[in-house]
Amino acid sequence: MCLGILKALHERMKSPQRGAWTYRTLANWSGFSELDPIFQDCIQLMVVHPRIRALDMHLLYFSPNRADDIGIPLSAEEEKFALRSDGFYVDPDSGEKVPDYKAYLVPYFVPAAKLEAESRG
Amino acid sequence: MGEITQQDMERHAATSATRGIRYRLMRWGAGDVPDYIEFVETVQLATALSCNLLGTNPKLHKKHSEDSLTELVIIHMMGLGFDARLDSMVGGHCDMVVNLNGDYKWLAEAKIYTSHSWVWQGYQQLATRYQPGDPHSSHGGMLIYCRKPDTTAQMVKWQGYMKSQNPALVFPVGTVLPIAGLFYSQHDSPRTGGPQTIAHFAVPLNWAPATKAKKAAAKKAATKKAAIKKAATKKVATKKAATKKVATKKVATKKVATKKVATKKVATKKVATKKVATKKVATKKVATKKVVIKKTAAKKTAAK
Numbered sequence: 001m002c003l004g005i006l007k008a009l010h011e012r013m014k015s016p017q018r019g020a021w022t023y024r025t026l027a028n029w030s031g032f033s034e035l036d037p038i039f040q041d042c043i044q045l046m047v048v049h050p051r052i053r054a055l056d057m058h059l060l061y062f063s064p065n066r067a068d069d070i071g072i073p074l075s076a077e078e079e080k081f082a083l084r085s086d087g088f089y090v091d092p093d094s095g096e097k098v099p100d101y102k103a104y105l106v107p108y109f110v111p112a113a114k115l116e117a118e119s120r121g
Numbered sequence: 122m123g124e125i126t127q128q129d130m131e132r133h134a135a136t137s138a139t140r141g142i143r144y145r146l147m148r149w150g151a152g153d154v155p156d157y158i159e160f161v162e163t164v165q166l167a168t169a170l171s172c173n174l175l176g177t178n179p180k181l182h183k184k185h186s187e188d189s190l191t192e193l194v195i196i197h198m199m200g201l202g203f204d205a206r207l208d209s210m211v212g213g214h215c216d217m218v219v220n221l222n223g224d225y226k227w228l229a230e231a232k233i234y235t236s237h238s239w240v241w242q243g244y245q246q247l248a249t250r251y252q253p254g255d256p257h258s259s260h261g262g263m264l265i266y267c268r269k270p271d272t273t274a275q276m277v278k279w280q281g282y283m284k285s286q287n288p289a290l291v292f293p294v295g296t297v298l299p300i301a302g303l304f305y306s307q308h309d310s311p312r313t314g315g316p317q318t319i320a321h322f323a324v325p326l327n328w329a330p331a332t333k334a335k336k337a338a339a340k341k342a343a344t345k346k347a348a349i350k351k352a353a354t355k356k357v358a359t360k361k362a363a364t365k366k367v368a369t370k371k372v373a374t375k376k377v378a379t380k381k382v383a384t385k386k387v388a389t390k391k392v393a394t395k396k397v398a399t400k401k402v403a404t405k406k407v408a409t410k411k412v413v414i415k416k417t418a419a420k421k422t423a424a425k
Contacts, residue, residue: 023125034125040133044143047150048202057151059127076152082127083153102128 002042002052005030009046009054013111013119020060020073020108047109055109059083062104063091071106138299139201142167146202149221157225161260162296164203164219164227165320168262169300171197176325183268183328190266190324191216191231215251217264226258233266234275237282240265244283244319252317254310262320272323276302279321295320 008029012018019025023043027034034040046055059079060071072092074082082089082105089101098104111119134144145163149155155163171194175182182190191207195217198205209218217229230247232240240263247261267275283290283306295305295318302323310317 024123037133037136040125040130041140041143044140044147044202045200048143048146050199050202050204057147059151062124080152080154083148083151087153100128102131103126105127106124107127107130 001030001032001038002045004032005039005042005046006052006054009111009115010119013115018110020058020071021055021110022060022106022108026109043109047112052114053112054115056112057107057109059105060108061089061092061098061101062106063093064098064104065093073108074105138166138170142170142201154222157257157259160221160225161227165260165262165296166298167198167201167203168194168229168264168320168322169298169303170201172264172322172324173300179326179328182326187216187231187233187266190233190326191264194231194264194324213246213250215247217262224257226253227260227262228252228258229262229264231264231266233268234279237279240279241282241286247319248308248317249311252310254313254315254317256315259310259315260318260320262322264322264324266324266326268326268328270327270329272325272327273302276304276321276323280304280306293318301325 005026008026012021012029023034023040026043027039032039043055046052047057059074059082061074062069062071074089078089081087082101089098089105090096091098130144130147134141142163145155174197175190175193182193185193188207195205195207198217198219203219204221205217205219207217208214209220215228216231219227219229228247228251230243230251232243234240244263247263252258252261265276265279269275280292284292287308289308291307293305293307297303298320300322302321304321305318306321307316307318309315
């Protein structure tokens with residue numbers, strides 16, 4: 001499964017348009033289900049394995065108050081606090097801490113330096 | 122929205138210890154950098170899981186060297202997301218070095234438990250040679266590969282030996298990890314004087330399943346029985362052969378005796394025949410003499 005995902009990633013690296021790759025994007029490209037726990041294990045390995053490290057993870061915030069929200073990327077500082085087990089996230093519109101904020105933060109991935117280097121050959 | 126959220130990732134991470142560790146490393150990578158103690162606790166949990174995993178198939182590792190075993194631990198640690206390396210140069214060739222962004226280090230020395238002094242040698246190398254003594258590399262580990270049974274008892278003995286070698290050593294209570302026989306020791310760095318804590322991990326590599334021992338004993342008993350039977354059969358055969366030999370000898374002796382008797386008989390007969398012949402000759406001689414006398418007498422009479 002990991003090799004399938006990696007192959008799909010290398011294909012996408014040929015395209016000039018990258019965008020934000022969510023679990024769903026990666027699952028659609030590689031032909032797996034985003035809900036499959038093994039697929040989620042593979043994404044973990046793509047991010048953390050020192051010999052793979054193909055992806056860097058970031059977060060997008062989807063406001064529960066806007067139905068057509070396309071997501072706001074979190075800053076490095078916001079991510080740092082949001083990722084903690086006892087963390088928080090402040091809504092940029094209201095300035096209020098978002099209750100149950102982890103349900104509105106969507107992880108997305110960008111190519112890590114290693115994948116960029118590999119795709120350049 | 123329908124996309125996988127951070128909440129879903131946490132749910133996935135909560136389903137197993139390995140997923141939990143990898144998720145923690147994803148968080149670290151995304152900017153939630155841990156303090157040194159969180160790093161150490163995560164590394165030590167990962168090391169305990171890796172040591173236990175290595176101990177699940179001891180039969181496969183019967184002939185593996187210290188380096189091969191450590192390499193397997195390192196491969197698993199990498200699968201959990203750690204930058205772990207074998208034989209890194211840190212004041213010498215330390216068996217395992219786990220490093221986070223070049224800031225934090227956790228060093229470990231690995232030894233097969235052949236004797237107390239051999240493990241002690243490894244501990245001394247780690248404590249006095251490899252550990253630099255700074256606060257961000259002040260924790261480390263001993264990976265002790267136990268090929269004898271009862272790792273917990275061995276670790277108690279090992280702790281006792283450490284006390285006997287250095288009464289100044291302290292054995293603090295530390296985080297409880299899911300591995301048998303674990304304990305912590307603390308010493309002051311010879312370079313900086315700062316406290317250095319070592320977690321001692323036992324890897325259970327004993328391979329002596331009871332079923333196999335039973336089978337081997339049964340096989341041994343059967344072999345012994347067969348050998349006894351063979352020996353008895355041989356004894357009987359030897360006895361039979363000896364009896365036969367004796368009988369053959371007897372027959373031969375009898376034959377010789379019979380022959381002797383026959384020869385004697387023939388000789389006796391011959392003697393008797395000779396005697397008869399001699400007698401006959403003597404009789405003939407007497408008769409001849411008698412005839413001569415008679416003739417002489419007749420002659421004398423005629424002359425008269």
